[in-house]
Amino acid sequence: MRSFSNLWFWIALAVVWSTASHWVLGVPFDMVARARRNGGQSAADLEDMVRINTNRILFIGNVSGLWVLGLTCFVLTGLGLLGFVYRVEFAQALFLLGLPMSFVGALNLSTARLIHDEQSTGPALWRRLSRHRTFVQAIGMVSIFVTALWGMYQNLAVGPFGS
Secondary structure, eight states: OOOTTOHHHHHHHHHHHHHHHHEETTEEHHHHHHHHHHOHHHHHHHHHHHHHHHHHHHHHHHHHHHHHHHHHHHHHHHHHIIIIISOOHHHHHHHHHHHHHHHHHHHHHHHHHHHHHHTOOHHHHHHHHHHHHHHHHHHHHHHHHHHHHHHHHHHHHHOTTOO
């Protein structure tokens, strides 16, 4: 289960972060650009999709948020212990994917709550979604950097044939 020397892990890491930065609160970011450029029906479609997705995110957070938080903490703690105490490389890889994505999930909930509370529309909504995407991309860059450093360290420390 050598994860960091496997090409598929790095492809999965790239796909996870490109998907996370493209889908802002469940809305493809090209809709934001189209609404900003064209206005009219494109802007109305964007506002409708954002309203639907923010209501869905807030409903899930209100109904089962504590259960999701508890399960997420349990899984991440288990992966962290397996990976970094018991040195299971596959668990390290999953932890380095899961921990930053949990931050993105918390950011999604926070942004959804802000949009709902402010009843954001038009340019204010576009700015909020763009800012959210920038934060997700920053989390992604830090995550990829840390994962690459740890992966290089693991590959150099363990060697080509494992131990």
